[in-house]
Amino acid sequence: MLVIDIRKTLKLNSEVEASLFPSGLQTFPAPAKLNLFLHVVGRRADGYHLLQTTFRFIDFSDRLAFTVRSDGIIKVMNPLSDLPEVDNLCTRAAKLLRDRSGKTLGVEIYLHKQIPMGGGLGGGSSDAATTLIVLNRLWGINWDRARLMMLGLELGADVPVFIYGENAFAEGVGEKLTQLALPPAWYVVLTPPVHILTADIFACKELTRNTIPIKISAFSMGAGHNDLEPVAARMQPIVGDWLQWLKQQPGTSKVGMSGSGACLFAEFPEASSALKVFERIPVDMCGFMAKGLAEHPLLHF
Ligand SMILES: C[C@@](CO)(OP(=O)(O)O)[C@H](O)COP(=O)(O)OP(=O)(O)OC[C@H]1O[C@@H](n2ccc(N)nc2=O)[C@H](O)[C@@H]1O
Numbered sequence: 473m474l475v476i477d478i479r480k481t482l483k484l485n486s487e488v489e490a491s492l493f494p495s496g497l498q499t500f501p502a503p504a505k506l507n508l509f510l511h512v513v514g515r516r517a518d519g520y521h522l523l524q525t526t527f528r529f530i531d532f533s534d535r536l537a538f539t540v541r542s543d544g545i546i547k548v549m550n551p552l553s554d555l556p557e558v559d560n561l562c563t564r565a566a567k568l569l570r571d572r573s574g575k576t577l578g579v580e581i582y583l584h585k586q587i588p589m590g591g592g593l594g595g596g597s598s599d600a601a602t603t604l605i606v607l608n609r610l611w612g613i614n615w616d617r618a619r620l621m622m623l624g625l626e627l628g629a630d631v632p633v634f635i636y637g638e639n640a641f642a643e644g645v646g647e648k649l650t651q652l653a654l655p656p657a658w659y660v661v662l663t664p665p666v667h668i669l670t671a672d673i674f675a676c677k678e679l680t681r682n683t684i685p686i687k688i689s690a691f692s693m694g695a696g697h698n699d700l701e702p703v704a705a706r707m708q709p710i711v712g713d714w715l716q717w718l719k720q721q722p723g724t725s726k727v728g729m730s731g732s733g734a735c736l737f738a739e740f741p742e743a744s745s746a747l748k749v750f751e752r753i754p755v756d757m758c759g760f761m762a763k764g765l766a767e768h769p770l771l772h773f
Pocket residue numbers: 507510519520521522523525591592593594597627628629630631645646670671672674730731732733
């Protein structure tokens with residue numbers, strides 16, 4: 473993980489991070505994702521949109537720790553402001569796993585958020601996935617990944633890929649996954665200070681819903697855009713403005729919005745070119761730099 477400039481980056485150093493958890497407790501990462509492209513190719517009878525997208529994990533993560541309780545109580549020890557504990561995806565994931573597995577154990581969950589909430593980086597889904605992956609072991613359930621993924625899908629369309637653990641080409645609502653070997657890449661991610669609700673963007677009349685499906689090979693050749701991007705830019709003009717700034721930077725192989733936004737990214741094949749752009753971020757913009765991961769850090773946990 474690269475920590476360069478506290479003013480511009482949301483990353484904390486490891487000493488600060490260690491002070492946020494009870495000493496001696498093992499901590500687990502919940503990495504962010506980027507959607508390198510996102511096409512809306514249709515709609516299901518229940519209103520959910522059919523997508524094609526590529527998920528890439530990046531080394532920018534929330535961190536979680538867990539203490540098993542014997543009394544069945546599930547508790548987030550440091551609740552998120554403005555989010556009732558029952559709605560926290562960690563609580564919901566733990567309860568779902570406890571109830572479906574028939575286990576009577578509980579857990580205290582420590583959550584250190586770093587990923588901006590509701591920014592299209594999948595932080596909540598990743599927290600849910602890490603909770604399922606770790607409690608599956610700590611509670612001695614030991615279901616296989618496929619079964620955990622099906623459970624995760626009940627919590628949100630983005631949860632299964634974080635359990636799958638490989639960068640992936642995704643179809644359906646994001647649950648039909650094909651492993652993708654992506655080349656090393658570095659990202660400058662901008663985090664506009666606005667929230668766009670996923671549900672609002674999918675509900676927008678102007679959204680293109682009939683992009684012609686592509687083959688994985690076309691994505692490998694560089695095809696792909698984000699159908700949600702023009703809708704987001706219309707809802708929040710800052711999205712278009714900051715995107716324009718990223719597009720003007722040299723050395724980038726791809727620029728786009730992640731998921732339903734509002735976070736934006738520029739991809740670079742070299743760390744040095746990413747760093748140059750990161751250092752040039754104007755004072756009235758904010759963001760961070762991250763490395764693309766080859767796989768989820770808990771893939772073999
Ligand atoms: C767009 C994507 C791309 O990765 O991510 P985000 O940008 O939100 O992270 C995902 O498909 C989002 O997945 P997730 O954030 O889990 O969304 P959900 O909670 O399942 O859905 C929120 C709401 O958005 C709408 N929705 C979501 C996904 C989808 N394929 N079609 C939809 O129409 C539905 O109205 C749904 O009630």
